Amino acid sequence: MLALFKKSAAVSLPAALLFTGLALAHGNVTPQGVNTEGLPPLSGELTENPYRKDQKVYAKAIEIGSSAFNQNCARCHGLGAVSGGIAPDLRNLPAGGEGDEFFQMRIRHGSVRNGVTYMPPFESVFSEQAIWAIRSYLDSVRVDN
Numbered sequence: 001m002l003a004l005f006k007k008s009a010a011v012s013l014p015a016a017l018l019f020t021g022l023a024l025a026h027g028n029v030t031p032q033g034v035n036t037e038g039l040p041p042l043s044g045e046l047t048e049n050p051y052r053k054d055q056k057v058y059a060k061a062i063e064i065g066s067s068a069f070n071q072n073c074a075r076c077h078g079l080g081a082v083s084g085g086i087a088p089d090l091r092n093l094p095a096g097g098e099g100d101e102f103f104q105m106r107i108r109h110g111s112v113r114n115g116v117t118y119m120p121p122f123e124s125v126f127s128e129q130a131i132w133a134i135r136s137y138l139d140s141v142r143v144d145n
């Protein structure tokens, strides 16, 4: 009984943060550009994460992606990519190239169905480096289920 209580107390704080985030989402939240200094330049619209190949670059990409994610995505997808149930839990994206392709399509174009924007497009906000830094971060928190 005590253990159960502790567990629910632990989840209530992130939930509170998420709702604060949602309140902000209804205001005018300007997407934050991402400083990608330290990452090799990229060109074109890649469909696979180019930063996985080099461990040092990959570590830098994860660090930059973590901050970019928390500034731009966490208000819907949750801090640390742990979804509170409002938007999909991004720790469950498929690994490797399969997940990359879906991820880059979604982050560029967002999700609009029947005229309703579920997720805004980030194509005009992020550089190619920023997109793959965020993907690298999501790799680092991925869980199998």
Ligand code: HEC
Pocket (backbone or CB within 6 Å): 025, 069, 072, 073, 074, 075, 076, 077, 086, 087, 088, 089, 090, 093, 102, 103, 106, 107, 111, 112, 118, 119, 120, 122, 134
């Ligand atoms: C305004 C809220 C909002 C923001 C901000 C947002 N998303 Fe989303 N995202 C959603 C919703 C809602 C969905 C589900 C869309 C659907 O069902 O069509 C989604 C879906 C996704 C998916 C597909 C997941 C799946 O399993 O289907 C990915 C990948 C994704 N978002 C990445 C991101 C990233 C990366 C960012 C930050 C750059 C971001 N999102 C910012 C609301 C948001």
